[in-house]
Amino acid sequence: xxxxxxxxxxxxxxxxxxxxxxxVFVRAxxxxxxxxxxxxxxxxxxxxxxxxxxxxxxxxADVWLCPAEAVERYSTRGLATDTEGEESRVNERADGNPEVxxx
Amino acid sequence: MIxxxxxxxxxxxxxxxxxxxxxxxxxxxxxxxxxxxxxxVVWNTTRRCNLYCSHCYAGADLDPAxxxxxxxxxxxxxxxxxxxxxxxxxxxxxxPLVRDDLVExxxxxxxxxxxxxxxxxxxxxxxxxxxxLRDAGLQYAGISVDGLPExxxxxxxxxxxxxxxxxxxxxxxxxxxxxxxRYTITEANAPDLEGVVDLLAEKGLDRFCFYHLDYGGRGAxxxxxxxxxxxxxxAVRRVADMTLEYHDRGxxxxxxLVGNYADAAFLVEYAREEFGEAKAQAVYDYLERNGGDPTxxxxxxxxxxxxxxxxxxxxxxxxxxxxxxxxxxxxxDESNPLLEALRNREEHLKGKCADCQYQSICRGASRLRALAxxxxxxxxxxxxxxxxxxxxxxEAGSMVGGAAD
Numbered sequence: 001x002x003x004x005x006x007x008x009x010x011x012x013x014x015x016x017x018x019x020x021x022x023x024v025f026v027r028a029x030x031x032x033x034x035x036x037x038x039x040x041x042x043x044x045x046x047x048x049x050x051x052x053x054x055x056x057x058x059x060x061a062d063v064w065l066c067p068a069e070a071v072e073r074y075s076t077r078g079l080a081t082d083t084e085g086e087e088s089r090v091n092e093r094a095d096g097n098p099e100v101x102x103x
Numbered sequence: 104m105i106x107x108x109x110x111x112x113x114x115x116x117x118x119x120x121x122x123x124x125x126x127x128x129x130x131x132x133x134x135x136x137x138x139x140x141x142x143x144v145v146w147n148t149t150r151r152c153n154l155y156c157s158h159c160y161a162g163a164d165l166d167p168a169x170x171x172x173x174x175x176x177x178x179x180x181x182x183x184x185x186x187x188x189x190x191x192x193x194x195x196x197x198x199p200l201v202r203d204d205l206v207e208x209x210x211x212x213x214x215x216x217x218x219x220x221x222x223x224x225x226x227x228x229x230x231x232x233x234x235x236l237r238d239a240g241l242q243y244a245g246i247s248v249d250g251l252p253e254x255x256x257x258x259x260x261x262x263x264x265x266x267x268x269x270x271x272x273x274x275x276x277x278x279x280x281x282x283x284x285r286y287t288i289t290e291a292n293a294p295d296l297e298g299v300v301d302l303l304a305e306k307g308l309d310r311f312c313f314y315h316l317d318y319g320g321r322g323a324x325x326x327x328x329x330x331x332x333x334x335x336x337x338a339v340r341r342v343a344d345m346t347l348e349y350h351d352r353g354x355x356x357x358x359x360l361v362g363n364y365a366d367a368a369f370l371v372e373y374a375r376e377e378f379g380e381a382k383a384q385a386v387y388d389y390l391e392r393n394g395g396d397p398t399x400x401x402x403x404x405x406x407x408x409x410x411x412x413x414x415x416x417x418x419x420x421x422x423x424x425x426x427x428x429x430x431x432x433x434x435x436d437e438s439n440p441l442l443e444a445l446r447n448r449e450e451h452l453k454g455k456c457a458d459c460q461y462q463s464i465c466r467g468a469s470r471l472r473a474l475a476x477x478x479x480x481x482x483x484x485x486x487x488x489x490x491x492x493x494x495x496x497x498e499a500g501s502m503v504g505g506a507a508d
Contacts (some may be wrong), residue, residue: 010426011170017410018150018168021421037439039410041419055420055441056476059307078426079172079179079409 010073015039021068024050030061039068104312105366105393107343107358110386111374112350114357139239142434143191144184144405145222145415148205150407152198154224155260156249159324168406169248173206178211180405185215187431188405191274192217197407197413206235213240220284221245225271226264233274236445244275247285248299250292256290272306283310283357288338289328296338304354313342315362315486318475319416326475332460332488337365339368343373362416364396364468365487368461372493387464395466399445403434413445417471444480444486445470460496461489 015021019041027034037056042048048065056063108114149171152163170179192212199205200223217274221236228236236244237502249258252265259265273281279303284303288296303311303392316329330338339360346358360366367390375383396403397414404412410421411433423433439442444451448467456467467473468484476485487494 015170015410015424018164019419021410026440035438037441038423039421041421051419054474055480073427075427077429077432079176079183 001019005076007074007076010075010078015068016098019043022052022065023068023071025062025064025066026052026056026060027062028057028060032086034064036063040065048069075082105360105364105369105370105390107346107360108350108356109372110389111347111377111382114350114355115434132436141188141190142397142401143193144189144430145193145195145402146180147195147197147201147404147406147415148172148202149197151198151201152196152224152350153201153226153261156224156247157258157260157328168407170411173251174207175210176426177204178410181208181212181215181217183330183425183430185211185217186429187382189430190218191220193220193222195222198224198227200232204211205240206232209236209241210239218242220398223247223271224259224268225275226267228271228274230274230277233271233280234278237278237280241280241281243281245283245285245310246272246275247287249273249287249289249300250295251302251366254292254295257392258289264491268447269302269306272308278306281310282308283312285309285312285314285372287314288330288335289316289325290330290334291328293330293334296341297345299348299395300342300356302345304349304356308469309355310357310359311342312359312361313339315360315366315469317416317469318472319418321415322495329486330377332486335363336369336488340373341371343370347377362469363484363486364465365489367393367395367485368459368465368489368493371461371464390464393464395462396465396468396470398470399442405429405430413442414471449479452483453481454483455491455494456481456483459489459494461494 018056020043021039021040022045024037025034040048040051040055042051045065049063052063052065062064111485150160150163150168152165155165181192194209195207199221202208209219219241220243221241222245228244231407246268248265248268249255255265255268256262272282272284278442284299286296286299300311315335316325318326342358342360346356369389371383373392374386398417399413402414403417404417405425406418411423411424411425411430412418412421422439425433437446448470449462452462452467456462461464467481468487472484472486473482474480
């Protein structure tokens, strides 16, 4: 009997750096499987299609684009899963003041 | 990165092993015959920055962004890099010092056998912080200064940024941290080049990194501010001349060129002009081992949300995310057609790049600039400043058939 894989939900809300990310899927030839080939940053689906086409060729049979935050991800790998509730530790001193305060 | 001081002045430095042969006396594992296999990984630890630079490739902002790694996630990510065998992790941003766990993360990276280095605007590096980073195992701090006070502050969007960066440099030097200066050239700050190098010598810095502008992040919005290819050639010549002058005076400044591998070909030509054919051949051989533009091979970038990029400048496309899949798996997955094409770019380069005699030491330079300027990934880099004679080897002293054999 095969044991079920222990997948965990991967946090994926508001992916974007800072422009929205679009997951890109390409079928190069009609008989090929659809393949995930990464993500592009673009303000709209049309722009994402153009961006993906420049990277993966205008002659691909199919290109699908999906807003990255709309993809529910479950993975057996990735970063540690026991960090829920922990905040990123960005220092509040970053207030636009470039003064160096010497000790 | 191309080390002018190594190529022209035989100055060894830690880190040369990642580019050429072993630095003399170094205890680090060095790569001699084999090309570097694992990438140096730039980690944009946060998008947040206390400055707002007009050329920022990361599109950094004064406001915090969502999705940045927690300390535990940061450590898990560093574990991924160590497991994969990445030789160096470059803590970058935004401004990495706005993370109050930076020292902890640097220490963790060092404990995992990664070589931790820092890219910073320098303005938040107090004496105390510099000492803490040194004690945590930081090996190098690269501080960005993009001109003398007036131009630098204009570039960086903040009055006083220059003075604060210089105080940060002084603090690093006082605690004995190896520190270098990074300067990205544009039309606006080109006249300050000599002044910036003089500042470096005056402060006792021993490393100067000359960056070409790449067309990513906000850099893409200031393409018009880039120098013309001819002006760029002259600037690189000035850097090479200054390197020779400093070394003639006994000042051992390590000088590096970053972001345009037309510089590799230029240095071969420069070496021939200044020192003769044997030196030109030696420079070519070093650069061939170096392997040309490292995009998607010897350099990688992971942004503050975990997206993996082909270089730190290429933020508009991501191969995958380390929250979904470990870094090593993403980087090794050549079923990705773009990654595969970039790693075999010799088969795809077009125009003069396809026939260039310096292809093996340049490899088409920046594919990102080509993409931004032409919409075609494999057209020539618009910042290639080589002459047709240099590209096609019609002059005496062609490298083809000599070094390549």
